[in-house]
Amino acid sequence: MSEKNRSGKRTARERMLEERAAQDAQHAKKKKLLVIGAVVVVLAVAAGIGIAVQSSRSSSDTPSAAPAGAIGPKNLVIPDGPANAPATLTVYEDPRCPACGQFEREFAPTVDQLQDQGKLYGNYHIVSFIDRHDGGKGSKNGANALACAQDAGYFRAYHDVLYKNQPDETVDAWKDKSKLIDLAKQVPGLDSPTFESCVNSNKFGSWVSAVEQDFDKSGYTSTPTVLLNGKPIYPKNGNDEITPDNLVKWVDEANQGKKPGTTGSGSASPAPTSTAAESDPALQPSGGGS
Template sequence: MSEKNRNGKVSARQALQAQREKDKARAKRKRTLTVAGGVVVVIAIAAGISIAVANSGSGKSSGSDSAGTVTAPRGAIGKDNLVIPVGAADAPSTLTIYEDFRCPACDAFEKSFTPTIHGLEDSGAMRTEYHLVTLIDGNLGGDGSLNAANAAACAQDAGKFRAYHDVLYANQPDEQDDKFGDKKNLLTLAGKVPGLRTAAFTACVDNGTHNAWVKKSNDAFNTAGFNSTPTVLLNGKNIYSNAALTPALLKTMVEAANKGKKPGTVTATPSPS
């Protein structure tokens, strides 16, 4: 083999070796970039999950209606906690009332039946379950039904629903006058219930803490197929579909339903001043 050929083969081997070294280096860099890229992707995914979790948590509110959070008042019962109960939990009969604080027919019912209802509650014969509705707001506009119902739910938080409920009906404005839409008026009326107008109650009214709950209660009323207020049921049976019902008849009906049954355990109920 000539020196020239020998040198040529040496140069070729060196060139091939150099190319292999370059290929190895390129492959190493590629592996490094792939691993690094994978780490970046994992970090990005983890960061995305963290952001999603954080955003999920930030969407929840401690009760502010602005976020649509449904905050039931303290002691609410029933499906979705949409019922405000008054009277002994173990009373043998239950009167269910769907009503709107702006509704004049509800006001007429309350003025006629309230003393009898309270008497039955206080004797342990009957428990009343209130469902709050915003029918008049929907028909005439305004916020009085909603704001008054929220304020009543705030009174329930304070254990003074019945007293404040009665004050609202005793001071109900004309149906066309959305006076209950003014929260200052609702707070002023709260002054008629001893111990109700506290900082907590005021904040609850001003912030509309239970607004979403009231709206859900009204939706349930519509879903149930009722179309007027008041709707009054005794032990699940509609008893106020005609003008025949009187306070005396209500009492007689409850006594008949409770025959042979033990009265419920009664606790003191606050009254308005």
């Protein structure tokens, strides 16, 4: 690899880390404002005017519908790759998150390859908190569109297209659902009246809300959050920075002496094995970290 290419990749990773750091700082600041807001709500309840507020927050975190093939308690996790692969990659990401976009553009080819080789089982938690913090609808619309793609059996392909065409976080371009529908034209077989109706009707809106509530309870505060067999690896695994080559090395080390799983896409994968359930906290019987 030339020095120019090394510099380019290094710059991309540095930009990804800078975006993650900026996101963490922004959310920490806004979390303080949310705490202040919560105090105000408590006072309002004490004054007798908080009943409506409480009622609006009392909706169940169990979705009325979940995309086909979703797994875990309440079916909040989208799988990709063979469920019997020896290693599990857990990814929490928001469609509007710029650091998530950078992560996906750099690592998606490697992750896809590892899954196709039967080495890795992907578990995706599609969250939507940026809408809440920055205002807008793009995160929720994008998450619903991803659920629609999963329901149709094209999650991975649409997921990759979505992040390759991700708009600036501050623009909220995906508040316009037609842009999400247009992107489906880049995925052979996905563009259909059924997908268009699913996106326009917000078919999996309650599922999107339930996934976000699950994320709020997880203890994680920013995206992307990436775990390999339950251990955080983004942006570092111990002292080692995450890179595509390092990800391959870490997966191979974790899988040493274990047979690869049966290759296949997540939408067609069998039920998760005990290994997968142990590797993703959200798949544990108690709900784990999520």
